[in-house]
Amino acid sequence: MVATLKDVAIKAGVSTSAVSRTFTDGASVSDKMRRKVEKAAADLGYSPNFLARSLTTRRTKLIGLVSNNFHNPIFLQVFDLFTKGLQDRGLRPLLVNLSSETDPEHSVQMLNQYSVDGVVVASSTLPPAFSKAFRDKRIPVVNTFGRYSSSPEVHVVGIDNAEAGRMAAQTLVARGYKNVAFLGGPEAATSTQDRLKGFLEGLSQHPDITVSHSFATEYSFQAGRSEMLRLTESDLAEAYFCGDDVLSIGVLSAIKDAGLKVPGDIGVIGFNDMEMSSWENIALTTIHQPIKQIINSSVELMTAMLDEPDRYPEARLFPCRIIERETLRPPL
């Protein structure tokens, strides 16, 4: 059906090696030969089969892109940037949705069977053991949005969540809030734990400030909203640091329902700075997570690992910054 190397070789009246060489860059072929082969290939509409090639070259240019977060709008941007970044380098993302795959071990095996050149694990909620499983099979892996550790077992690219928590604390202090709270995502997520830890640390030098915390069941609008509705029943803090922007928007909606004004009655600071947060009718003050840099760096690291698989694991952390909008009162 579709033309193969051999067809081209016959048509051009040369050996298969010659054809192969004209399609592998860096191989030695004379100009005359190249022209002959390219003519025949064009006539037959031939282009080399990557999979067959991978058998000998041991390179598929396939990269597993694994995530379990297909609900947070920020991940659409993540997929956009990853696919673009990989494509620009001639790599191809094989997407794995871990929220349906029952057994993570199964994904590891499957990606192995497809001989992926590397794997990007884009998740802040998957256990480190998952990423490590790839490393054990000697498949280059980078855990984007992974947990920072001073002695990482796999490459991690992301932010220092504890530092982000401290930043939120300092911001609220600077605005003169005396009664603040953390409204986190699921308690089990390490990202939430770390942000809380940093938040509490940042406030520990301020004994005059009251601090409390609670958790939403997941990083979603409804979870944030219902947790905040619950809180409005009891006593409220003056300002809330939310574990995530989507959560924050749910919180804002609950506050509005309670007849309170933001930032007049109550302050809210989010986390992530997803696109929607900048929309004029939301205008959420938030901590910007530098997604673009994180992902570009992840892709860069991945390509570097393809050439040097035993590269020593490193953690690449990017600083966050406050994005001032309209849900926090101005600094004193």
Place this chain on the structure above:
Amino acid sequence: MVATLKDVAIKAGVSTSAVSRTFTDGASVSDKMRRKVEKAAADLGYSPNFLARSLTTRRTKLIGLVSNNFHNPIFLQVFDLFTKGLQDRGLRPLLVNLSSETDPEHSVQMLNQYSVDGVVVASSTLPPAFSKAFRDKRIPVVNTFGRYSSSPEVHVVGIDNAEAGRMAAQTLVARGYKNVAFLGGPEAATSTQDRLKGFLEGLSQHPDITVSHSFATEYSFQAGRSEMLRLTESDLAEAYFCGDDVLSIGVLSAIKDAGLKVPGDIGVIGFNDMEMSSWENIALTTIHQPIKQIINSSVELMTAMLDEPDRYPEARLFPCRIIERETLRPPL
């Protein structure tokens, strides 16, 4: 490094064919043989290489998932559903982001080089010629969200956009609006053209109703917002049918800025019913597009085509329905 078929054969003291057969279902192997091989395979941690296998079986179980829409939140759900649906059937999505790939023809070739078993084109804005390019290479293709045609050249799954436009028109008529408008997405998108066409058709029997239309530059918040800001400078209609929910939210924001009330001063009806539209602080009245059914049906159709590649092209259309929320005044 990693165990191959031959390693297992040697270890088990049998032929390579025997090993191959124990790993292909439907092949004839005695129980005794199977046990011997499985033991050896387990000891060596062997699992067959899909890519090598695909060379002879001519099946990779790879499905190209092509899209050019990585900005509309609805597509996160699209990716979620597609990846789940494909995975559940043992298929693997190879994601292609067409917004970065300069030349679509290049994607066609690339997916061909990876010997994908099929391609899903998830886009309402790509020209039909794109999907057709796969068909010409005899690669099964379904164009999800594609344009309905009575004689489709490729399989199309989605909605009848003209019908949706009519539905919007009828809804506005029923609410007694006398001056209505369509605020579409990019004029070049066939989805926008069809919705407008249906909208105008639906209003053609009502000569007492004034109708106008204009287009946003893309399906995005800012595009909707700035188009609406422009409109507020001139004369406004009583109600707007927007080409998309994201657009609608931009429109709502512009209306708020102009100091007008929804639905008191002005009505808005969106399209898609993305999750965010149901959020209490948005509460957008909109036309629900049955994404879940569309995607499940697309996946189903794709699997059917894998068994029957020359299946006659069909169009599968799903009905939309109005979701009543708070941006349109109640029926008369």
Place this chain on the structure above:
DNA sequence: GGATTTTTTGCAACCGGTTGCAAAAGAAAA
């Protein structure tokens, strides 16, 4: 127990490419 049928197994060719090596061709030097 022997003949016949059915099932299981291995051989060897093949899927579509790449690549080390040695021979052939071409270019440069003498």
Place this chain on the structure above:
DNA sequence: TTTTCTTTTGCAACCGGTTGCAAAAAATCC
């Protein structure tokens, strides 16, 4: 022109599997 060095080319083995075919083994029949 001959010799030497460099570049180009083809041969054949290989990457990791599958599969048609015929021989071997097992099961069934008489």
